[in-house]
Amino acid sequence: MPSKLQSAFPALCLFGVLTLLLCPSGLCDCKMFPSVAHGFHKDVSSFFSFTTAVQYKCNEGYVLVGQSKITCRNSRWSASAPECKALCQKPEIKNGDLTVPKHQYVEPENVTVRCDDGYDVVGSPNLTCSGNGMWLPAVPKCQWVEQMGCEQVLKGKKLLECLPSPEDVKMALEVYKLSVEIERLDKSSA
Known part of the structure; x- marks a missing residue:
């Protein structure tokens, strides 16, 4: 490669193969991974890649909002860091x-x-x-909220809560109905 091209494109020779670097060291700063509250990150970059890749996960009780994996190439992240948001049951x-x-x-x-x-x-x-x-x-x-005029409904509701079977409820309602009739007869004869 001519010396003018070598100075314009830094090169790395691995196993006899010439590879052009897209971002020379010193110009790219992808070592500072964006951090997230209530979560953690892991560098998942490939050894032969010229791209930095970071995988994000959240602590228990939090959910990831955003991209779980972001990359950095030419000193730019592909997206902003995700967020770990709290979960409410x-x-x-x-x-x-x-x-x-x-x-x-x-x-x-x-x-x-x-x-x-x-x-x-x-x-x-x-x-x-x-x-x-x-x-x-x-x-x-x-x-x-006790509504006016609903006293009988409230008594019936309490009765349903106390008696174990529908037959017992039916019997109790018949007895209650008879007591109301007797009360009404007593008032009319007085």
Whole structure:
């Protein structure tokens, strides 16, 4: 190779084969790998490659958002480093659910708690999956709201919770119906 070309293109001779370097040492600085919070990286570059490759993984409880493998060539990374985002588990909400029901949510996902009919939210209905895998603010509860004129329904609900079988419930309701009739007869005769 003429000396003018050799100075313009640094060369490395491996096993008798001349290989042109795309990025001479000293001009490329790919040794500083972009770091990620809540994760780690590993240099997965090939020995005969002139490209630096880095593989990213997240710690337990975090999920990778972005490209898991990035490369550096000519002092430029192919993409920015990925992020390790916290995972929040679906909260247990008795007598209610979330607007977007899933098993896991990724930081900073927002959801809203909705209660079943007859129940109201006690606390903030809007939740955000935080960086430590917790819901902020605290997960609210769904509390029964006693409606006016529903006393018989409430008594029936309590009765259903106490009796073990549908036959027992039917028998108890018949007895209750008879007691209401007797009460009504007593009032009309008085």
